[in-house]
Amino acid sequence: xxRDAVAVETVGAVLAGLEPKKMxxxxxxxxxxxxxxxxxxxxxxxxxxESLKEEIITAKKTQKKMRTQARALGPxxxxxxxxxxxxxxxxxxxxxxxxxxxxxxxAKALEARGLSTEGREQKIANSLSRRVKxxxxxxxxxxxxxxxxxx
Numbered sequence: 001x002x003r004d005a006v007a008v009e010t011v012g013a014v015l016a017g018l019e020p021k022k023m024x025x026x027x028x029x030x031x032x033x034x035x036x037x038x039x040x041x042x043x044x045x046x047x048x049x050e051s052l053k054e055e056i057i058t059a060k061k062t063q064k065k066m067r068t069q070a071r072a073l074g075p076x077x078x079x080x081x082x083x084x085x086x087x088x089x090x091x092x093x094x095x096x097x098x099x100x101x102x103x104x105x106x107a108k109a110l111e112a113r114g115l116s117t118e119g120r121e122q123k124i125a126n127s128l129s130r131r132v133k134x135x136x137x138x139x140x141x142x143x144x145x146x147x148x149x150x151x
Contacts, residue, residue, distance in 0.1 A: 006035020007042045011049075014039050015056050085113045086127055090150065095137060100147040103128065 002008045006029045010020045020026045020037050030037035089109055095101055101109075103124055107117040110124070117124060128148055131137040137148045 004035040004042075006030065006037055010035075010037050010039055011042060011044065015052060017056075082110070082115055082123075082127070085110050085115050086131070088113065090131070090136060095148055095150045097149050097151055100140075100142070100149045102142075102145055102147055106148070 002011075006026065009026060009029075013020045013023060013026065020039070026037050029035055036042055089095065089106070094109060103121065106124055106128065107121070110117050125146075128137065128139070128146075132139045132148070137150060139146055139148050141147075
């Protein structure tokens with residue numbers, strides 16, 4: 001927060017790891033005399049600027065670590081419980097021919113296993129699609145929508 005919007009943006013840019021002097025819009029604001037764009041000329045009150053920079057560096061490292069861990073886990077649906085429920089359906093023969101299951105059939109089976117599916121139709125579709133891509137399930141578009149099975 002500040003009286004000089006250009007200075008506020010400059011501080012934000014520096015904290016984000018950007019160089020305001022390389023930002024054409026910021027330089028245009030400075031050129032037009034709309035505010036201060038040099039971090040060295042900006043007085044920051046209320047907190048230590050260096051401690052803010054350290055907090056942001058720490059947060060970026062934490063965020064990077066979390067992204068790396070998420071990638072290692074692979075694609076996730078709406079939680080581990082749903083993953084296990086899908087695997088249980090597959091292993092238990094729910095999709096075994098002659099059964100060809102619709103997304104609604106799958107939602108009912110997940111509900112029967114205590115997993116709420118309300119508002120998660122797209123997640124169910126995505127989970128089924130991933131298993132088709134991996135070759136775990138087969139699929140075809142039928143008159144009532146997509147159907148899924150194993151042989």
